[in-house]
Amino acid sequence: MMTLVMNAGIELLDEICAIDKEVLGDFSRSKQISIAIQEKRCIIQQNEQGIAGFLIFTNNFFEHSFIDLVIVKPSERRRGVAASLIEAYVEIAITPKIFSSTNQSNTVMHQVFDKTGFIKSGFIENLDEGDPEIIYVKLT
Numbered sequence: 001m002m003t004l005v006m007n008a009g010i011e012l013l014d015e016i017c018a019i020d021k022e023v024l025g026d027f028s029r030s031k032q033i034s035i036a037i038q039e040k041r042c043i044i045q046q047n048e049q050g051i052a053g054f055l056i057f058t059n060n061f062f063e064h065s066f067i068d069l070v071i072v073k074p075s076e077r078r079r080g081v082a083a084s085l086i087e088a089y090v091e092i093a094i095t096p097k098i099f100s101s102t103n104q105s106n107t108v109m110h111q112v113f114d115k116t117g118f119i120k121s122g123f124i125e126n127l128d129e130g131d132p133e134i135i136y137v138k139l140t
Contacts, residue, residue: 005088008042008054010034015051016044019073029069032056036068043088045081052076055085057093065093067100070109082109086116090140098138103131110134 008016016037017030036042036056044054053072059065067089072081090098100118102109118136125132 003045003047003052003084005043005045005084007040008037008044010037012044012051013037016042016054019051019054020071022074023071043085043092045085045088047076049076052079053081053085055089057089059094061099063095065095065098067098070100070112082112083116086112086118090116090138093140096140098140099135101133101135103128104134105131 013030013034016033017027020029020033021027033042033054033056041058042054042056045052051073053070053076055067055071056069057065057067067086070082070085086100098118099121100113101124102113104123113136116138118138120134121137122135123132124135127133
């Protein structure tokens with residue numbers, strides 16, 4: 001199966017938002033996704049079936065790169081899509097330190113960060129009650 005990781009174009013907004021809705025349950029992040037695409041801060045992994053997942057990043061986390069969001073289409077999970085997106089982003093990140101985070105309860109994402117060479121860097125409490133946000137960093 002051929003896969004391709006590339007920048008998302010605005011023509012893919014509806015497909016990307018549909019995947020996000022499938023995961024989140026609503027379209028509440030559509031504007032955030034649209035802005036990220038327009039600012040060229042959204043990459044996708046595409047295969048023969050369409051978009052398998054997407055990643056949104058920023059470069060203003062205390063002047064470092066930060067992966068804001070990694071979303072994988074439910075039918076494409078456990079196939080390396082998240083790791084592939086993260087590895088592709090690491091190649092284009094403009095700072096030597098790349099940060100990201102996930103809830104303590106998100107065991108699958110902790111495994112992805114471990115697989116892609118990220119290490120735990122700290123945590124933030126009180127974002128989601130009873131489920132601290134674990135901060136990760138990758139030093140390139």
